[in-house]
Amino acid sequence: EAGVTQFPSHSVIEKGQTVTLRCDPISGHDNLYWYRRVMGKEIKFLLHFVKESKQDESGMPNNRFLAERTGGTYSTLKVQPAELEDSGVYFCASSQKRTGFFVEQYFGPGTRLTVT
Amino acid sequence: AQSVTQLGSHVSVSEGALVLLRCNYSSSVPPYLFWYVQYPNQGLQLLLKYTTGATLVKGINGFEAEFKKSETSFHLTKPSAHMSDAAEYFCAVSDYSGAGSYQLTFGKGTKLSVIP
Numbered sequence: 001e002a003g004v005t006q007f008p009s010h011s012v013i014e015k016g017q018t019v020t021l022r023c024d025p026i027s028g029h030d031n032l033y034w035y036r037r038v039m040g041k042e043i044k045f046l047l048h049f050v051k052e053s054k055q056d057e058s059g060m061p062n063n064r065f066l067a068e069r070t071g072g073t074y075s076t077l078k079v080q081p082a083e084l085e086d087s088g089v090y091f092c093a094s095s096q097k098r099t100g101f102f103v104e105q106y107f108g109p110g111t112r113l114t115v116t
Numbered sequence: 117a118q119s120v121t122q123l124g125s126h127v128s129v130s131e132g133a134l135v136l137l138r139c140n141y142s143s144s145v146p147p148y149l150f151w152y153v154q155y156p157n158q159g160l161q162l163l164l165k166y167t168t169g170a171t172l173v174k175g176i177n178g179f180e181a182e183f184k185k186s187e188t189s190f191h192l193t194k195p196s197a198h199m200s201d202a203a204e205y206f207c208a209v210s211d212y213s214g215a216g217s218y219q220l221t222f223g224k225g226t227k228l229s230v231i232p
């Protein structure tokens with residue numbers, strides 16, 4: 001079974017440009033999470049989808065970030081326009097939706113975004 | 117709000133020596149606690165978790181951790197370090213409610229180096 005995949009693995013863009021990150025969760029996983037690690041800081045939660053619906057987007061830093069999950073499969077995270085402080089590693093994770101049981105979040109390798 | 121403190125951003129041990137990575141947390145509700153490991157160019161992998169029950173939990177690759185409520189700690193240990201243990205380790209906490217989805221709050225991570 002394929003794990004969580006993320007594309008691209010690295011992206012270098014200039015301030016003011018737009019970048020779109022993609023996450024493909026494990027097939028059948030309804031929960032999809034985005035996290036971000038800014039250099040030297042902790043990994044922080046950005047948002048959570050259940051299928052195509054945003055369940056919790058309390059961690060999104062500002063309105064320059066737009067996340068979508070059309071059809072409840074893969075998800076994209078767009079940053080427009082990018083700022084220097086957006087640099088970091090963006091992780092995606094997915095898990096099954098099972099109430100009453102603990103379910104593990106499976107993480108992708110991350111996308112390293114550098115804004116110059 | 118929950119938080120996690122990992123003491124030491126870098127830890128070096130000799131091969132065969134004890135590994136001890138420290139984690140303290142704060143949580144207003146009974147926490148679920150996790151240790152994740154990230155090997156180079158890979159995603160985060162769940163090493164072990166504490167949910168309920170026995171406070172000493174065993175994980176993969178010979179690691180274990182003990183939940184100490186009175187000390188709000190969840191330190192990670194391994195009796196004998198191997199070269200393959202060199203990686204970055206993250207402690208995380210969650211207020212998992214059993215509803216099948218949850219948000220993780222991470223510490224800043226500890227890079228473990230193993231000296232031959």
